Amino acid sequence: MVATHIACLTLLLGLVAAYRPSIDSVLQRPTGKFKGEIWALLVAGSGGWGNYRHQADVCHAYQILRHGGLPEENIVVMMADDIATYPGNPHPHQIFNRPGGIDVYEGVPVDYRGPDVTAENFLSVLSGQEPAVIGTSGKVIKSGPEDRVFVFYADHGAPGILGMPSGPFLYADQLMDTLRAKAQNSGFADMVLYIEACEAGSMFEGMLDDSLDIYVTTAANAHESSWATYCPGMRPAPAAEFTTCLGDLYSVSWMENSDHANLLKETLEKQFEVVKQRTSRNGSYIQGSHVLQFGSLSIDEEPAGDYLGEANTGDGGSDIPEDPAAYAETISQREAELLPLYLAVQAASNGLESQQASAALQEALDARSSVDQGVRQAVRALLAQPSVMYLLQEQYGDVQNLEEASGGLGVSGGAGEPLIELLVSEPLPRAEGQPLVKDWDCLRGMVAAWEASCSTLDQYGMQYTRTFANLCNIGILSEQLGEVACAGKPARMLHSQVKN
Structure with a gap:
């Protein structure tokens, strides 16, 4: 239900x-x-x-x-x-x-x-x-x-x-x-x-x-x-x-x-x-x-x-x-967007309406899944670069130190899935009272790089500014994200489109 x-x-x-x-x-x-x-x-x-x-x-x-x-x-x-x-x-x-x-x-x-x-x-x-x-x-x-x-x-x-x-x-x-x-x-x-x-x-x-x-x-x-x-x-x-x-x-x-x-x-x-x-x-x-x-x-x-x-x-x-x-x-807030789509499926009175409503809901869910997977794939590709791992080690000593500084989130050695999930979903450790990101121009550049290579960040995808802020704070350049985001595929949407 x-x-x-x-x-x-x-x-x-x-x-x-x-x-x-x-x-x-x-x-x-x-x-x-x-x-x-x-x-x-x-x-x-x-x-x-x-x-x-x-x-x-x-x-x-x-x-x-x-x-x-x-x-x-x-x-x-x-x-x-x-x-x-x-x-x-x-x-x-x-x-x-x-x-x-x-x-x-x-x-x-x-x-x-x-x-x-x-x-x-x-x-x-x-x-x-x-x-x-x-x-x-x-x-x-x-x-x-x-x-x-x-x-x-x-x-x-x-x-x-x-x-x-x-x-x-x-x-x-x-x-x-x-x-x-x-x-x-x-x-x-x-x-x-x-x-x-x-x-x-x-x-x-x-x-x-x-x-x-x-x-x-x-x-x-x-x-x-x-x-x-x-x-x-x-x-x-x-x-x-x-x-x-x-x-x-x-x-x-x-x-x-x-x-x-x-x-x-x-x-x-x-x-x-x-x-x-x-x-x-x-x-x-x-x-x-x-x-x-x-x-x-x-x-x-x-x-x-x-x-x-x-x-x-x-x-x-x-x-x-x-x-x-x-x-x-x-x-x-982010789930409220889907509520009308779920209700349309429930309210469908015939097979055609049910098919259309289900297709609309599935399209929205697929779009979210695509963004989720795309961001993780991009972070995985960045962590495969020795220069990125060097930046991480330079700031945190080694990945184990990053785990401890992050409150024991299960990060293990190497660029494994726990480390990827940390960079995607959690704020990296920073001094108390510090803003989200050291360089706001870098964050804007990360968003622009993603949107140029992938798609406009909508009200669901915008949550990944946390990921981009982490990348900026590590010292990764927006150009590096642009090179790996969506495997260089052309953008599917334009900046000028309305972000409903």
Whole structure:
């Protein structure tokens, strides 16, 4: 059965301990009201019916901000905008973020849609650079030194990157460069970022310190999936006509809290604790993730309404679900993409429909298997080169040392399968507090080399940026990967194709 298969897949994901930086060295922040305005940037980094939940999250966030008193001109919305009008949408021109909920799409002005939702445009909008962007409205974040900025991103992520529906990935160093530049140019008083993505912690780990007046929470740490929720066949389930998940666990946690709580009294720290409890499934982390904080943690002492809207004073409902476990039925982000395909197989009413649905599912599974095998074959070919083994030995002494430094993952002598699996799936040992990769240009080069030789990394294949980061940290060049990836076969897809 689909539910059993999915449960087995999700239980295979490893979970690691949560991490919260120390706040002992953070200076006390001045008290008192801000004099400026609130600006907000909302981004859904995916497209397609299987990713319904990301645009639903963003639309819900827009409704919260407008209810909180933010003027429309201070909110920038970026999303593919292909869900409300999708031919298979059982409720045309409507989007829902929870079972039995309201239409969150109503009244949402999409400022950048379709091919305009790119990493380049996102960074330009955030920095406030009007000439650099193309879009429906041309709106950018024109915040000044007394203003607060709120950024919410929902989509697929992977080590060191966030996805976009069009164009290249958004890399952690690019985001940090933009944030630093905006801070240095007095582009805000304080900034808060909420990031819903797999391995989202890798975007800030070793990258963001407490000097920029930027506070971040992420849906997951640097090594794990984030989770979709409100999915067919789960509790609580959407209406029977839906074949896709309506929300993401971290996202609906902070937004449903914001719907009910008095955000003039509730601090960002209190909201973080509420979201952490629910997203971790009451601290069990079974089909849940580690919500983390980064940056200037003293900002979390401020009211959430300072960033989400001061008119969000609550509706008298509970700001914490009475039974968080009741909301914990989830599916990992990368498996959620397959859910509509499994459901189509189950719902087939005749032989032809069953054959077509099964073929579509098998095609998706085969594509994943091809990427899995291709990456491992490339790593195997690299390890067969004496120069690569020399680089490994130069850094770790011998393979046995690498095993010990990696926590005893079963690596044995030579370039055997355990070593290959380590390089493919696990982060190589590095000093605590260091970013994912030493050379971000190398990581970009690795992705480009793979895509030139094989295929565009989609929302499943993007997880292998961890492999590419390991190769960079060893000292392997992107050209070396390009020589062995897919045995030099021409690329099957192009960079310009949409990464749904």
